[in-house]
Amino acid sequence: MTRSAARDDTQHDSASGGPGAIRHYIDGQWIDAANGRTYDSHNPWTAAAIATVAAGDADDTHAAIDAAHRAFAHWSDTPPHERQGILLRAADTVERRRDEVMVLLARETGCGRHFAEVQIRFAVSLLRQSAALPYAATGQMLPSDQPGVSSVAVRRPVGVVGAIAPWNASLILSARAIVGPLAVGNTVVLKPSEEAPHTGGALWAEVFEQAGLPPGVLNVITHAPGEASFIGDELLANPLVRRINFTGSTATGRRLAEAAGRHLKRLVLQLGGQNPLLVLAGVDLDYAVNAAAYGAFVHQGQVCMCARRIFVEEAIAAEFSERFAAKVAGLPMGDPEDPHTVIGPVINHWALSLLTRRVEEAVERGARVLAGGVPAPPCYPATVLTGVPDDVELAFDETFGPVVVLDVVGDRDEAVARANSSAFGLAAGVLAAGPQEGLEVARQLQAGIIHVNDQPVNDEPRMPFGGVKDSGWGRFGVGFAIEEFTEPQWITVRHKARQFPF
Numbered sequence: 358m359t360r361s362a363a364r365d366d367t368q369h370d371s372a373s374g375g376p377g378a379i380r381h382y383i384d385g386q387w388i389d390a391a392n393g394r395t396y397d398s399h400n401p402w403t404a405a406a407i408a409t410v411a412a413g414d415a416d417d418t419h420a421a422i423d424a425a426h427r428a429f430a431h432w433s434d435t436p437p438h439e440r441q442g443i444l445l446r447a448a449d450t451v452e453r454r455r456d457e458v459m460v461l462l463a464r465e466t467g468c469g470r471h472f473a474e475v476q477i478r479f480a481v482s483l484l485r486q487s488a489a490l491p492y493a494a495t496g497q498m499l500p501s502d503q504p505g506v507s508s509v510a511v512r513r514p515v516g517v518v519g520a521i522a523p524w525n526a527s528l529i530l531s532a533r534a535i536v537g538p539l540a541v542g543n544t545v546v547l548k549p550s551e552e553a554p555h556t557g558g559a560l561w562a563e564v565f566e567q568a569g570l571p572p573g574v575l576n577v578i579t580h581a582p583g584e585a586s587f588i589g590d591e592l593l594a595n596p597l598v599r600r601i602n603f604t605g606s607t608a609t610g611r612r613l614a615e616a617a618g619r620h621l622k623r624l625v626l627q628l629g630g631q632n633p634l635l636v637l638a639g640v641d642l643d644y645a646v647n648a649a650a651y652g653a654f655v656h657q658g659q660v661c662m663c664a665r666r667i668f669v670e671e672a673i674a675a676e677f678s679e680r681f682a683a684k685v686a687g688l689p690m691g692d693p694e695d696p697h698t699v700i701g702p703v704i705n706h707w708a709l710s711l712l713t714r715r716v717e718e719a720v721e722r723g724a725r726v727l728a729g730g731v732p733a734p735p736c737y738p739a740t741v742l743t744g745v746p747d748d749v750e751l752a753f754d755e756t757f758g759p760v761v762v763l764d765v766v767g768d769r770d771e772a773v774a775r776a777n778s779s780a781f782g783l784a785a786g787v788l789a790a791g792p793q794e795g796l797e798v799a800r801q802l803q804a805g806i807i808h809v810n811d812q813p814v815n816d817e818p819r820m821p822f823g824g825v826k827d828s829g830w831g832r833f834g835v836g837f838a839i840e841e842f843t844e845p846q847w848i849t850v851r852h853k854a855r856q857f858p859f
Contacts, residue, residue: 358677368733379410379554379579381417382413382562384424385572393665396581398554400733401467401702403693403733410554412581418546418591422530422575423515425544426597428573433514433542435571437491443595444540446568448484451477454564458528461556463693466527467702470693476528483532490540492841505710505853512843514542515599519592521585521613523605524550524704525659525757530604531818533560535561535575537838538600544600547577548588552704554579587713589591593617596787600625600842604661607755607781607827625822625831625841627661629755630783632813633776634664635798637769639790646680649761650785650813654688654739655702658759662784662806662814665755666762674765678743681763682727702735702759711756712737719751727763769798777803781826784813 379398380387389395394412398403411417423433432440436740451458457571462468484768496511501766520534526764527549535545549558558577580588580620592598593616602625603613610628615626628808634652636645667676703709713732719742720726727739745752766772776785784806789795805824808815816822821832831841 366785373554377408378760379408379559381411381413381421381579382559382577383417383421383564384428384576390414390798394581396551398552400464400581401502401704402464402694404735408555410551410581413578414580414582414587415591416586417578418548418588419595421546421578422517422591422597424544424573424576428571429514429516429544432571432574435542435701437859439843440491440540440542441488443565443568443570443804444484444488444536447487447570447603448481449624450564450567451484452481456561458556460694461560462528463701465556466524466553467704468606468656469698469701470696471525472660476526477817479529479818480532483529483536483835484817487536488541488630490537490835490838491542493541494543494796495839495843499847501849503849503851505851507850507852509848511846512541513846514538514837515842515844516543517600518543518545518842519544519601520539520547521589521592521603521605522547522549522557522599524552524557525661527553531561532556533792534602534604537833537835538602538842539575541838541842543600543688543842544574545576546592547575548585548592549577549579549753550577551580551582553583566664568629578681589613590616591650593620593622593845597624598677602831602833605625607829610829615654619844625823625835627831628783628827628828628829630661630663630824631665631753631755631779631781632662632784632786632804633802634667634780634786634812634824635701635769635772635776635788636667636669636677637772637787637789637794638670639674639794640788642673642677642680645677645788646684648786648788648812650682650684650688650739652684652814653761654700654759655814657703657739658675658761659704660814661814664761664786665812666752666764666779668764668766668775670769670772671765671767676756678727682741683739685728688739690730690733690736690738700736700739703737706735709734709737709832712756712760714735715750715756716740716760717751719745721810722746722749724749724751753779769794770856773798773801782826783828786812790814804828
């Protein structure tokens with residue numbers, strides 16, 4: 358099958374929503390897994406099979422890495438205007454396919470209309486902002502104490518970058534994993550989640566193929582559920598891969614970091630979060646309720662930045678809790694393709710089971726349910742708990758779904774101390790009576806991202822996105838791609854002969 362035919366088939370299947378074939382994309386070709394295996398991808402709302410997906414392993418990954426390595430020399434030397442043109446055409450393609458992509462996101466990941474629009478806007482903006490990177494200054498003159506010597510520091514692309522992206526914001530997070538590295542001259546091997554092989558993988562291969570990206574510059578390898586390690590291990594061990602970026606759980610990120618250390622391989626890690634939202638006395642309660650509901654339940658709580666714990670000052674706790682519980686109880690739940698739906702399905706049965714178990718554990722230990730709390734497969738309703746003991750999983754681990762814990766604190770100092778007691782440090786929000794108080798509190802919080810007078814779910818392509826503590830290291834963002842995905846190189850030029858002592 359030719360490349361164009363494979364691409365057209367995939368587009369037709371995704372547009373119609375019928376079962377299709379998602380293959381690997383290696384060296385500009387759409388191909389089956391070398392082992393011949395496949396798995397079925399399912400719609401989380403209907404449970405219907407929506408695609409047959411190549412179930413790759415280390416052999417496919419090795420082939421993709423080799424293709425990326427062969428393509429690197431030419432791509433890294435491609436004139437800036439050509440790289441820029443490809444990125445801009447890719448942005449136009451995503452924008453043109455907007456309606457189709459919204460359907461794909463709903464049917465593959467249960468993503469509702471609002472968050473699908475957020476993802477598409479971000480992806481288009483990321484591509485257009487990144488189109489400036491090929492023209493970014495890549496070096497500087499350095500003063501030297503050696504007479505007659507010119508000394509420069511230049512930035513060089515590292516080579517092959519391994520990109521591992523999750524399912525929850527599949528369009529955004531796969532784009533973020535590949536666009537920056539490509540823009541500064543690297544080649545990429547992308548491993549999307551098995552839950553989002555199209556919107557997190559094959560779709561980007563389609564988009565960049567249409568934009569004119571040369572073969573081998575971007576390669577996409579998919580895998581069956583439970584088999585990510587076949588691909589991840591090859592990315593870690595293969596010496597041709599010089600950087601890896603990973604967005605996902607802290608447990609997996611820690612394992613990757615330990616293995617990467619043995620290979621002296623640098624990582625960019627954006628991991629989990631137990632993100633606090635501080636609601637302080639004097640805040641506009643209507644605004645605080647709406648902000649908290651959005652921050653906790655956008656995309657049914659399946660966003661790494663979502664508020665997981667709300668710390669509210671005692672002086673306003675009773676009124677805030679009553680209003681917030683009423684707001685949450687009224688959030689519409691159901692089909693993600695219905696534009697009125699706020700709470701769609703969680704990604705799979707395992708996620709639903711985990712939510713159910715953790716809420717039941719908290720209630721058995723004395724927590725009180727203010728809203729929700731009863732599963733409605735394939736959905737879990739927006740749920741608010743209070744009085745959750747500190748030693749149950751909801752209190753200290755990231756629970757990826759529409760569940761938030763509300764804690765009453767005596768004052769803002771206690772709120773800060775409770776927020777900082779978490780092992781995580783990704784994002785936080787502070788709702789205060791005014792910006793000055795909010796900023797004073799923000800300076801005390803241990804998080805990589807803090808939003809004053811807003812909830813934690815915010816992102817822009819150029820901003821330094823990443824966390825501290827168990828939430829990872831390094832930063833994604835257009836403004837930081839050069840630092841993360843290039844290496845500095847020191848070069849000197851001597852303008853007259855040097856006198857050697859022997």
